Amino acid sequence: MNLNSPLFDRIRVKSRSKQEVRNNAARCDHPGCTTAGEFRAPMGRLREGQYFCFCLDHVREYNASYNYFNGMTPEAVARYQRDAAVGHRPTWAMGQMEGAPAWHGPSDDPSRFTDPLGMFGQRAGASKPAAEPAKPRQGIAAKKALDQLGLDETADADTIRSRYKNMVKRLHPDANGGDRSLEDKLREIIRAYNYLKSVKLA
Numbered sequence: 001m002n003l004n005s006p007l008f009d010r011i012r013v014k015s016r017s018k019q020e021v022r023n024n025a026a027r028c029d030h031p032g033c034t035t036a037g038e039f040r041a042p043m044g045r046l047r048e049g050q051y052f053c054f055c056l057d058h059v060r061e062y063n064a065s066y067n068y069f070n071g072m073t074p075e076a077v078a079r080y081q082r083d084a085a086v087g088h089r090p091t092w093a094m095g096q097m098e099g100a101p102a103w104h105g106p107s108d109d110p111s112r113f114t115d116p117l118g119m120f121g122q123r124a125g126a127s128k129p130a131a132e133p134a135k136p137r138q139g140i141a142a143k144k145a146l147d148q149l150g151l152d153e154t155a156d157a158d159t160i161r162s163r164y165k166n167m168v169k170r171l172h173p174d175a176n177g178g179d180r181s182l183e184d185k186l187r188e189i190i191r192a193y194n195y196l197k198s199v200k201l202a
């Protein structure tokens, strides 16, 4: 979501109470539209849990242009996903990385992200990859992660990756009329996938 987009500026920024949303009492948030705003649409990153209310036409229009990761570099997206794996808890310590792109996300300052336990393998932007750990036989955690992706332990890296991409696409608010009730599931999937990556299964 590009918070600097003119579209965003034109739209009234206002959080709605659940009651308001339930009553469909609100008017469509699209400028100039007087239809009832019956459809919730997430405001996006940095405005978690806040919604616009649109009429059907405008929620479609909004969803068509909505991209949660808009404006984030691929590295920042990867970092966001990695953060999701640890529940966006800050796990970094002091340290500097060169060439890290500026990013002001929820858990901010990825340049100070370090990985003392080696849980995530190679860091994005790090100059050399972490030593390749011996490929472990799948443990309970890996099995559980595969489970969450609907796969069994025979799944290879390609299968895991394509299943993951598929599920993210399916669970993304874009694909669900802005419905974010699937977001927890999406987070789980991201966490599972990142775990599989960290143990070199994906």
Ligand SMILES: [Zn+2]
Pocket (backbone or CB within 6 Å): 028, 029, 030, 033, 034, 035, 054, 055, 056, 057, 058
């Ligand atoms: Zn409208």
